[in-house]
Amino acid sequence: MNFLKRAWLSLSAKKGRSVLLVLVTTAIMLFVLAGMLIHTAADQATANAKKSVGATLTLSANRSSAFKKMRASSSSSSKPKLKMSSVKLSDAKKIAKLANVASYNATVSASVNAKSFDAISTSSSTSTMPGGASSSSSGDISLSGVTNTSQSTSFTDGTNKITKGRGLTSSDKNTNNVVVESELAKEDSLSVGDTITVKKSGKTYKLKIVGIYKSTSSSSTQMGPGASDPANTIYSSYTLANTVKGSKYAGTADSVTFTISNPSKVNSVKAAGKKLINTSKYSLATNDSSYQAVKSSMNNIKSFADKIVWLVAIAGTIILALIVILMIRERRHEIGILLSMGEARWKIVGQFFAELVMVLVVSLCLAGIGGKFVGDKLGSELMSQQTQSSSATISAPGDSNGGNMGGGSRPSGGAPSGGGQGGGMAVHSSMGGQTGTTSASADTDLDINVTALTMVELGGFGLAIIFLSTMLASGGILRLQPKKVLIES
Amino acid sequence: MLEAKNIGYWYTHKDDYLFKDVNLTFEAGQSYAIVGQSGSGKTTFLSLLAGLDQPKAGQILYEGQDIKKIGMTNYRKRDVSVVFQSYNLFTYMSPLDNLLTAMAITGSQHAGDKEFAATMLKKLGITEDLMRKNVQHLSGGQQQRVAIARTMACDAQLVVADEPTGNLDENNTVEVVGLFQKIAHEQGKCVIIVTHESAVAEMCDTTYRLEKKVFSQV
Structure with a gap:
């Protein structure tokens, strides 16, 4: 073990050289660590995205098939009518039993008129619709029936947020419990526990407010004939919305959204689900765009982080190898003395390696301190670039049931949100109206943390780099003849 | 103890040899001087x-065995100790660490014994204060004494020295050669000194001269 002592004596005696070696090694380790941290954080972010972003499958009427049937049945005497099928909940339950289906949310949209309170009026809310229909005549309140508000897209994406009371859950099935928007509640002095009444086709329904939600949705872009303010959306259980629509809608939904526990399995669930349904009546559409967007941007970051790690590792190996070669040339005389004493060549190489290991230990400590800072800076820079470039427009074709404008705007079958709701057109034949697009950016943050495991991995990387450097440089030692060094020179 | 048997050496062509058919014997407890003009090949022979x-x-042959068979590294490690004109100490160490390092590498029976190393240094006039300083802070004569102490601290029975007094003044030369005599006569080692100084050669027990590619005893 004498070579270890020599390594220590050499390092401690030549402080200037040792400090320079520590600085160079620290710089190399710092960049390798930053790359590793970003890679790990991107991995973690992708895993988190799987959990938080998720993917959904939406079961709804097959619109294109309905159009084909309409055209096939058309005759010259009568104008053909589009017949859209409601989704039977019994079919939905079969799909819900498939592996990787975490939960499901049935969505039913209906339109009612406020009775005991006033709906929020907009300047265009009473305008006459094309064809002579008045928006007010078809209901000024949009009733959005759901199984569970917390699974409704407007709530999961943060557009709506419960501020008072509670949201609706599956236990609210067959009740008249509702959740109203905070602006509507403020205008009509409504609070949790109050009862309101609405009417539809001459019937009056008493609704009990169990929660108030705040909508951040802006309707300004969708204002126009028939448009209504988002505050006029009341959430109820899907059973209540079905009751309002009529008895023939019992046990059905406009659409059913299934939450997939593992987004990567969404296509296999879709394939399995299609075998359980009549595909000529229903369509089963996937929506994992958010997950794919996050995954794609994280993959880009991971790829970049990998390149950083490898580039720095290769450059670091070359730089360190050159430094060790220079160091060995400078210490040829010392090597000659050691050889003349009969020291084994591997021990001489071992001494240089040990010196670099000692330098590495100090460098690892310094890199550990500075790594998080560099990683944070580099990571946030990468994230901001990725977020700018990965804003993805999510659209779920096949979710459109057509025939109404009064439904939501979320592709995954969530409750209506944003503008464009309410009651202008074809409210009575509402099928949920899952049309529209939304923009989702992959705004997953990189959580950069220096863990013990990262430091161990970095240590391993550092050892590999200095081992390669020493091996590359030690060719000179293996060829060196003591006579040439000590006598001839 | 050590025997050169029909030794020949050349760099490029066999005909352009430095020396050939050299047959010399070196005994333990004796000091030998090899003298000759610069470039004659005496250092190569050493x-x-x-x-x-x-x-x-x-x-x-060392103790009757070909040193190739012993292994050059093993031979250098166990059996021979070299003193150079330029001392060849580890410049980043103190005299004490130089001795301890050499003792550890050569597997001396006193390896790791700081007291023994300090005693050896003291014997050669290196004080407690000096033995803990970096060797570069010592004078030429002191450094050469450290190099000789290093040889004495190791167990090698053969000590070869290449112009050990080349960088020393007259007083130090006498002192250093006296130390080599002590190594030979008191420690029973075989000391071979290559020198161009006749005064040094005269102090040794036997002198060989390398002249016109031929060794002869003076």
């Missing part, structure tokens, strides 16, 4: 005896 290079012809 490097062969020290196991730093190999003869082109012939054999070097």
Whole structure:
């Protein structure tokens, strides 16, 4: 073990050289660590995205098939009518039993008129619709029936947020419990526990407010004939919305959204689900765009982080190898003395390696301190670039049931949100109206943390780099003849 | 103890040899001087005896065994100790660490014994204060004494020295050669000194001269 002592004596005696070696090694380790941290954080972010972003499958009427049937049945005497099928909940339950289906949310949209309170009026809310229909005549309140508000897209994406009371859950099935928007509640002095009444086709329904939600949705872009303010959306259980629509809608939904526990399995669930349904009546559409967007941007970051790690590792190996070669040339005389004493060549190489290991230990400590800072800076820079470039427009074709404008705007079958709701057109034949697009950016943050495991991995990387450097440089030692060094020179 | 048997050496052509058919014997407890003009090949001959290079012809036998068979590294480690004109100490160490390092590498029976190393240094006039300083802070004479102490601290029975007094003044020269005599006569080691100084040669027990590619006893 004498070579270890020599390594220590050499390092401690030549402080200037040792400090320079520590600085160079620290710089190399710092960049390798930053790359590793970003890679790990991107991995973690992708895993988190799987959990938080998720993917959904939406079961709804097959619109294109309905159009084909309409055209096939058309005759010259009568104008053909589009017949859209409601989704039977019994079919939905079969799909819900498939592996990787975490939960499901049935969505039913209906339109009612406020009775005991006033709906929020907009300047265009009473305008006459094309064809002579008045928006007010078809209901000024949009009733959005759901199984569970917390699974409704407007709530999961943060557009709506419960501020008072509670949201609706599956236990609210067959009740008249509702959740109203905070602006509507403020205008009509409504609070949790109050009862309101609405009417539809001459019937009056008493609704009990169990929660108030705040909508951040802006309707300004969708204002126009028939448009209504988002505050006029009341959430109820899907059973209540079905009751309002009529008895023939019992046990059905406009659409059913299934939450997939593992987004990567969404296509296999879709394939399995299609075998359980009549595909000529229903369509089963996937929506994992958010997950794919996050995954794609994280993959880009991971790829970049990998390149950083490898580039720095290769450059670091070359730089360190050159430094060790220079160091060995400078210490040829010392090597000659050691050889003349009969020291084994591997021990001489071992001494240089040990010196670099000692330098590495100090460098690892310094890199550990500075790594998080560099990683944070580099990571946030990468994230901001990725977020700018990965804003993805999510659209779920096949979710459109057509025939109404009064439904939501979320592709995954969530409750209506944003503008464009309410009651202008074809409210009575509402099928949920899952049309529209939304923009989702992959705004997953990189959580950069220096863990013990990262430091161990970095240590391993550092050892590999200095081992390669020493091996590359030690060719000179293996060829060196003591006579040439000590006598001839 | 050490025998050069039909030794020959050349660099490029066999005909352009430095020396050939050299047959010399070196005994334990004796000091030997090898003298000759600069470039005559005496240092090359010493490097062969020290196991730093190999003869082109012939054999070097240590205790009757060819040093090639012993292994050049093993031979240098266990059996021979070299003192150079330029001292060849580890410049980043103190005299004490130089001795301890050499003792550890050569596997001396006193390896790791700081007291023994300090005693050796004291014997050669290196004070407690000096032995803990970096060797570069010592004078030439002091450094050469450290180099000789290093030789004495190791167990090698053969000590070869290449112009050990080349960088020393007259007083130090006498002192250093006296130390080599002590190593030979008191420690029973075989000391071979290559020198161009006749005064140094005169102090040794036996002198060989390398002249016109031929060794002769003076």
